Amino acid sequence: MSLLVVGLSHRSAPVSVLERAALPADTQAKLLQDSVAAEPAAEAAVLATCNRIELYADVDKFHAGVAELSTLLAQHSGVGLDELTPYLYVHYEDRAVHHLFSVACGLDSMVVGEGQILGQIKDALARAQELHTAGRLLNDLFQQALRVGKRAHSETGIDRAGQSLVTFGLEQLAVREPVETWAKGKRALVIGAGSMSSLAAATLARAGVEEVVVANRTLERAERLAAILGEQGDAGVSARAVPMDQVAHELTRADVAVSCTGATGLVLTADAVAAAVEGRLPAGAWAGDLPAQARNGSAGQTASQPTVADEGCPVDLSAPRGFSVAGEAAVAGMDAASLEQHAAWVDNAPAERREEKADPQAEADAIAALVAAARVSGRLPERRRPLPSASAARPAVLALLDLAMPRDIDAAVHRIPGVRLVDIESLAEASADAPMAADVEQVRGIVSDEVAAFGAAQRAAHITPTVVALRTMAADVVASEIARLDGRLPGLGDKQRAEITQTVRRVVDKLLHAPTVRVKQLASEPGGAGYADALRTLFDLDPQTVAAVSRADHLTADRPNADHVNNENDDPNRGRA
Numbered sequence: 001m002s003l004l005v006v007g008l009s010h011r012s013a014p015v016s017v018l019e020r021a022a023l024p025a026d027t028q029a030k031l032l033q034d035s036v037a038a039e040p041a042a043e044a045a046v047l048a049t050c051n052r053i054e055l056y057a058d059v060d061k062f063h064a065g066v067a068e069l070s071t072l073l074a075q076h077s078g079v080g081l082d083e084l085t086p087y088l089y090v091h092y093e094d095r096a097v098h099h100l101f102s103v104a105c106g107l108d109s110m111v112v113g114e115g116q117i118l119g120q121i122k123d124a125l126a127r128a129q130e131l132h133t134a135g136r137l138l139n140d141l142f143q144q145a146l147r148v149g150k151r152a153h154s155e156t157g158i159d160r161a162g163q164s165l166v167t168f169g170l171e172q173l174a175v176r177e178p179v180e181t182w183a184k185g186k187r188a189l190v191i192g193a194g195s196m197s198s199l200a201a202a203t204l205a206r207a208g209v210e211e212v213v214v215a216n217r218t219l220e221r222a223e224r225l226a227a228i229l230g231e232q233g234d235a236g237v238s239a240r241a242v243p244m245d246q247v248a249h250e251l252t253r254a255d256v257a258v259s260c261t262g263a264t265g266l267v268l269t270a271d272a273v274a275a276a277v278e279g280r281l282p283a284g285a286w287a288g289d290l291p292a293q294a295r296n297g298s299a300g301q302t303a304s305q306p307t308v309a310d311e312g313c314p315v316d317l318s319a320p321r322g323f324s325v326a327g328e329a330a331v332a333g334m335d336a337a338s339l340e341q342h343a344a345w346v347d348n349a350p351a352e353r354r355e356e357k358a359d360p361q362a363e364a365d366a367i368a369a370l371v372a373a374a375r376v377s378g379r380l381p382e383r384r385r386p387l388p389s390a391s392a393a394r395p396a397v398l399a400l401l402d403l404a405m406p407r408d409i410d411a412a413v414h415r416i417p418g419v420r421l422v423d424i425e426s427l428a429e430a431s432a433d434a435p436m437a438a439d440v441e442q443v444r445g446i447v448s449d450e451v452a453a454f455g456a457a458q459r460a461a462h463i464t465p466t467v468v469a470l471r472t473m474a475a476d477v478v479a480s481e482i483a484r485l486d487g488r489l490p491g492l493g494d495k496q497r498a499e500i501t502q503t504v505r506r507v508v509d510k511l512l513h514a515p516t517v518r519v520k521q522l523a524s525e526p527g528g529a530g531y532a533d534a535l536r537t538l539f540d541l542d543p544q545t546v547a548a549v550s551r552a553d554h555l556t557a558d559r560p561n562a563d564h565v566n567n568e569n570d571d572p573n574r575g576r577a
Contacts (some may be wrong), residue, residue, distance in 0.1 A: 001064070002058055002060060002065075002092075002093065003056065003057075003058060003092070003093055003096045003097060003137060003141065004056070004057050004058075004065045004069065004091070004092050004096060005054055005055065005056045005057075005090070005091045005092075005096045005099060005100070006052055006053070006054070006055050006064065006066060006069040006070055006073060006088055006089075006090050007047075007052060007054030007055060007073075007088065007089060007568065008021065008054075008087045008089065009051055009052035009053075009089075010052065010110050010424075010428050011086035011108070012087050012088070012089050012460065014087075015051075015423075015424050015425040015428055016425075017079065017083075017084075017087055018051065018053070018131050018405060018424075018541050019405055019407055019424075020077070020078065020079050020406065021053055021073075021077035021078075021079045021084065021407040022048070022053070022077070022405045022406045023046065023048050023053060023076060024078060024264060025262065025263060025282075027076050027077075028046045028048055028080050028127065028343050029127070029131060030074070030076060031044075031046055031055065031072060031076040032045070032127070032128060032131065032133045033131060034072055034075075034076070034130050034286055035055065035057055035068075035069065035072055035133065036133045036400070038068045038072065038371060039064070039068070040057075040059040040060055040064045040065040040068050040069075041057040041058065041059050041065065041068065042057075042059070042060070042135065043057060043058040043126065043128075043133060043135040043136055043137055043138045044056065044057045044058075044133045044134075044138075045057075045124055045127075045133065045138050045142065046124060046127070046128070047100075047103070047120065047121060047179065048124070048403065049120050049405075050165070050196070050260075050403060050405040050424055050449040051109075051405065051424060051428070052103075052108075053073070053077070054139060055069050055072070055073055056096070056100070056141070057069060058135065058137045058138065062092060063067075066090055070084070070085065070088060073088070077445035083129045087140050090322055091326075093455075094451060094455050095331055097141065097451050097454055097455065098448075098451045099449060100121075100141065100142075100145045101144075101145055101148045101149075101447045101450055101451055101454075102444075102447050103121070103145075103256050104117060104118060104121055104145040104146065104148055104149035104152075105148060105149050105152040105153075105158065105210070105443050105446070105447060106152070106153075106249070106338065106443075107440065107443060107444065107447070109343075110165065110168075110424075110427060110428055111164070111165055111168045111427075112440065113158040113159055113439075113440075114164050114165060114168075115149075115153060115164070115194070116164055116165065116195070116199070117149070117385065118146060118149045118494050119195060120498065121142060121145055121146060121149070122146060124142065125138075125142040125143070125146075126341065128142075137458075140454075140457075140458070141176055141454070144450070144454055148446065148447065151446060151450075152443045152447075153260065154445050155442075155446065156439040156442045156446070157439040157441045158442075158443050160451045162237050164199060164203070164425065165196070165403060166196065166199050166200045166258070166401075166403065167179070167203060168402060168427060169202075169258075169401045169422050170182075170183070170203065170401065172422045172426065172427065172430055173256065173399045173401060173422050175257070175390070178566065179207050179465050180207050180208055182207075182231070183204060183207035183208050183209050183256070184207075184208040184209075184211050185208070185209070185252055186209045186210060186252050186255035187211045187213070187255050187256075188204045188209045188211065188212045188213070188254060188256045188257070188258070189213045189215065189247070189250050189251060189253075189254040189256070189257040189258070190204070190212060190213070190214050190215070190225075190257075190258050190259075191215050191216075191244075191247060191257065191258065191260070191261060191267055191268075191272070191408065192215075192216060192257035192259060192260045192261040192262075192404075192408075193214060193216040193218070193221040193222050193224070193225045194260065194261075194262070195353065196260040196403050197214075197225075197258065197260045197261075198225055200226060200258040200260065200401070200403070201214060201229055201239075201258075202229065203359055204256070204258070205229050205237040205239070206284050209237065209256070210237070210238065211237065211238045211239070211240075212226070212229055212238070212239045212240075213239075213240055213241075213242055213250050213254070214226045214229075214239065214240070214241045214242070214244050215244050215246060215247050215250065216241070216243075216244065217244050217261070219242075219243050222241035222242070222243075223241040225239075225241070226239040226241040227239075247267070247268070247272075248272050248275070250530075251268070251272065251273070251276035251398070252276045252309060253274075253396070254276075254398065255398065255399065256398070256399040256400075256401070257398070257399070257401070258400075258401040258403065259400070259401070259403070259404055259408035259409055260402075260403040260404045260408065261408055262313070262404075262405055262408065263404070263408060265444055266407070266408065266410050267404075267409065268400070268408060268409040268410060268413070269410050270412040270415075270416065272408040272411040273323060273398070273400070273409070273410070273416055273419055274399060274413075274416050276341070277397055277398050277416065277417075277418045277419055279462045280397040280398070280418060281417055281418040283396060294571070303325055307473050340454045342510070344457070358563060396418060396419060396420035397418040397419075398419050398420070399419075399420045399422075400413060400419065400420065400421045400422070401422050401423075402421065402422070402423035403423075403424065404424075405424055407424070408422055409421065409423065411425075423505075427480055460520050463519060463520060463531060463535070464520075465517065466535050466536055466541065467516050467520065467535070469536075469541050470512065470516065470535060470539055470541060471512065471516070473539065473541060474508045474512060475508075477508070478505055479503050481504065482500070482501050482504065483499075485497075500531070506558060511539040517533055519531050557573070
């Protein structure tokens, strides 16, 4: 086994980097195909969630594998290799198995113990099977990871240690209230109809919201989800579906909105959110909680308006950059070179412009500091909390939960009066202080035991082709000697011939039984791979025979009984490659 995983997650990288490195479904497929086409990798699978991107592969060379997989991740994510490398982690062989089993049990999740990761692992395996990039090793690994995750949830109380990301996000929106109390009677808008959005809609329905509106790019999927919610009449929830072009209108009626789509750009801009809450708060309410830049903008605009660059500015500060276009956040996501251009323009501003500014030198110094920050991190993230704020305490007429990666909702909306935003970044900050349950230690024990068992099984399986080749050679020797006997004793009766044949076979079987059983036991131990080489050398086994047995074994593993696959995946439409 030469299992290698290269990836990044919320534990190794800031959310801004994860967001930029997010892989759409078609990009994941291309990454898998390019990975198996590369020389070091024979198999590949991608596990991509809202807080992790991991590439698993069976490689024949460790260092070449790390270099190739890292390069492929950088190429397909669009993040430069130099920028991505500091955030990457690498696990090899047993440590890679331990990592995936821990992930499957929810130990490595942003919310410890959440069970959604099992569905995401199942999807990752199905995708690799459909693209024929998963062979024996990754099929065995991911199937076992699913079993280990289910075992952890059934044998321990790990479910009590954490919740789904949806529940955790709603708790952050509710602040100090129970979610059921906070949600009761509210109107909810759910954007997207995938697994996370479906879970959000169901959770809101159970929490007691009055209405759930589902918006999706494919209206049929939204209608299907709304129908399911409507059938669960016990909660008394009214559910309906709308097309995506109705989101802006529905937002004006909503008290809470949850968004989790696969879009690569913003679904809800700061302008759209500001328009949705306009008139829902008394004029000037809570404006004192907002920083001056958000109230006035860099050129006197309101928080909901983009910053417009002055005439002659070399940088278009009004263009959306994936983070924010409001106030000082207009430069969020800008690279160091662009910031340097802007700093030079500010420093050389004409006299009439200098008179308009209270302190032009302070502005130039601030931009220089931003340039320095951008040089370190690659790009400038938005300053989420420029001044101490009581935003969590002020009343919110619209609560927003963004579970998408990359983000669906403009981060600048947290500056808009009457709006409360919880996204992946704020969830990561909140989960860092979440208490760990005692059951976590028990799950870690399960993971350690399962890793040892999986490694032993893989090492034992590695020697099987050699043992089969040895027994094949012994059978050929027996057949050859019986043929010679027939030539020397042509008058030998069928009964005597059968008895002699059976006797010779029993002798050979007894001679081979102890060494083959023992070598399988030894091979299952760490470092046991050398016993297969010793067996081939001692019995002068033909390497081509061993390779032929191994190829046949892999073909059998890639086309197992369909009932077995359906049972493992709980999905009749999914099977191995």
